[in-house]
Amino acid sequence: MKKTGMMGRLAAGAVGGMLLLGVAGAAIADEVGDDAVDVTVDIAALPPVGALTMSVASTSAALTEVESQDADLREFAGVLPTVTVSDDREEVPDGVFWYVTGQSSAFTAAGAPELGPEHLGWTPHLLTEADGEVAEGPEVGTVFDEAPNNVGLEGEEFLSMAIDSSGARAVGSWDANADLVLKTPVDVAPGSYSATLTLTLWEDAF
Numbered sequence: 001m002k003k004t005g006m007m008g009r010l011a012a013g014a015v016g017g018m019l020l021l022g023v024a025g026a027a028i029a030d031e032v033g034d035d036a037v038d039v040t041v042d043i044a045a046l047p048p049v050g051a052l053t054m055s056v057a058s059t060s061a062a063l064t065e066v067e068s069q070d071a072d073l074r075e076f077a078g079v080l081p082t083v084t085v086s087d088d089r090e091e092v093p094d095g096v097f098w099y100v101t102g103q104s105s106a107f108t109a110a111g112a113p114e115l116g117p118e119h120l121g122w123t124p125h126l127l128t129e130a131d132g133e134v135a136e137g138p139e140v141g142t143v144f145d146e147a148p149n150n151v152g153l154e155g156e157e158f159l160s161m162a163i164d165s166s167g168a169r170a171v172g173s174w175d176a177n178a179d180l181v182l183k184t185p186v187d188v189a190p191g192s193y194s195a196t197l198t199l200t201l202w203e204d205a206f
Contacts, residue, residue, distance in 0.1 A: 050089035052098060052165070054201035057081040061197070063182050073144055073183050080122065080178040083159060083199060087173075092166040098203045099161035100176070104153035105198075107182070109191030117195070118143040118152035120182050124159045127175035133168045136160050136176060142183040153197065165203065 058081035068075040083100060104117035119142055126136040137158030141150040151157075160176040162168035 048089065049091075050087070052085070052087045052089060052201070052203060054100065054199070055084045055086070056199060057084070061180060063180060068183075070144070072186050074186055074188060076182040076184075078180045080159075080180055080197070082127065082175050082177045085160070085162075085174045085176075085201060087165065087169040089169060092169050093205075094166070095206045096165045096203055097162050097206065098165050098168070098201060100159040101156035101200050101202065102153055102159050102178070103156045103198050103200075105196045107193040107195040109189070109193040112189035112191040112193070115182075115184060115188070115193065115195075116143075116152070117154040119184060120153050120180065120195070120197075121145065121150075122153065122157070122159075122178040122180050124176060124178040126160055127177060128171065128173070131171075133164065133171065134160055134162045134174050142181065144183045156200070159199065 061078050061080055063076040063078040066075050066077045104120050106117055107115035121140045121142040123139045124137040140157045142152050
């Protein structure tokens with residue numbers, strides 16, 4: 001019995017000594033080295049609700065020959081596919097307006113001289129009731145028409161324009177098209193001609 005009690009006291013003393021040694025070791029520990037870890041996060045801005053967008057009803061338009069009023073010219077007519085501008089934004093910046101422009105490349109055909117974009121003109125038409133918020137662009141004649149607006153679609157010309165984006169947004173969607181006319185010399189080389197008419201939606205500030 002006495003031997004067992006002594007062994008128990010020795011065991012308890014050993015555990016106590018280990019605890020004391022652990023405390024002392026922590027008190028005299030030396031820093032050996034350290035490293036830093038950079039923590040990064042990219043927090044993107046929330047996307048705006050809604051957008052100002054444009055769509056075109058078709059990717060092509062065909063011109064067919066019509067009677068010319070000038071014996072020295074040939075004339076070809078067609079209609080630009082309907083262009084729709086939609087605005088479903090919840091908030092529109094103050095003092096901005098949008099507009100749609102059109103600009104043509106030259107007409108080319110295999111083995112034939114090209115016809116410059118000044119040969120192509122248009123007469124825009126607004127198909128959605130305007131109430132003064134959106135206007136159609138002016139008629140643009142061809143190089144063979146009378147001045148001053150006989151420049152063709154060589155540069156960017158207005159198809160339609162919103163006077164104020166916030167006012168136009170109340171309607172939400174606007175449609176426009178244009179009568180297209182191509183005029184050439186009567187001796188134009190025959191061929192299957194094609195050109196690209198680029199339509200662009202812009203938003204600008206006053």
